[in-house]
Amino acid sequence: MEGVSSMLPQRKIPIVASLLVIFGLPLLMAWFVFNYYGDTFRGGLEHGELITPVRQLDPPPMHNLQGGMVSADLFRGKWTLLYRAPDGGNANADGAISACNADCLALMDTLRRVRIAQDRSMREVQRVLVLPASAAQVPGIADQFDKGLNVVTATDWPLQAGSVYLIDPQGFVALRYPPGFEPTGLLKDLKRLLRLAGK
Template sequence: MNRPSRPPPAPAAAARRNRSALLVILGLSFGTLLAAGALRFSGWQPQALKNRGELLQPYGDLRDHDLILADGGRYRWKDSPRTWRIVAVPDGCDGARRAACAQLLENLDKVWRLMGREADRVHVLWGGALPMPATGMREVYPIRMDARLRTALVPGAATAPGDPVWLVDPYGFVVMRYPSGFDPGDLRSDLARLLKVN
């Protein structure tokens, strides 16, 4: 019985070609990793993952803050788990400011409606009296504002004038702020992404 013969050794040109191909594959693999690392540590993010609102550092903490509703009842954080809150604190809604407050409430109503089936997981807390009846919004809660609540929203920072809106996570931490004149689409985008996560 004849023993199988060994294949002839590959020519030197073929060996170089194989080595070059391996080096190109390794270069592409490590080059991609290096490029991804450079983008990550430079702070770049894809547009779809960027926050539209201002991310607060440090977060405000409303967990132990008793919110009093306009009718005298209490708003309890723990009664609605997995619920995100939009807190609107207008600068007075009387006289000339009434129209601006009504527009802000309409914008928040749009955001709430655009949440679709997730709308039940979003409460709108409105600081003060409503400028108009919130006819379509089941989850709007007028609350009494006080200095302690304003301080708890953004600890250690002076609030900017206008009608700021804050986004509060289900645990009672104030995580984002939207300044006066913000685009309601920005709030909707951030909230829709956060509702998917939590």
């Protein structure tokens, strides 16, 4: 009996060592990869430029194209795809100044498609186009845009012109997409964020 009891602890040592290797080695490898190669993997999480430090959008006074005031609450409760058109506008074939040229209109259509691609979650996403204050004086400007697009005018806008910004439902600026960005990257980022938010 004494011989049997003296053998039990010796058998437990290889079992405990095996369990440590089976469960501990993957954790050790994960720690090593995260600490020494983490930037390689983290760099692919978002396609836009992450805004750091995190900041809440503090828009200047905004107006719609009819001249009515627009509340900053526009940026609360939904994910927002925001594009700020460059100041100054461009002359069209008739010599009139257009606040949103053909490239701008094409981008608005791209953002519309990105929103529609969210399927059931598209109600959680809105599009906002920010134009210079002088745009409200351009004849027939409202006819250029589809009805689902929120068009506002403002001066001294805090975000860089020519870029698309993704703003979260609390009004924090999350990601920036510079001119010439790949729309599929924005689509993937938005899908992932909506999924993480449970939408």
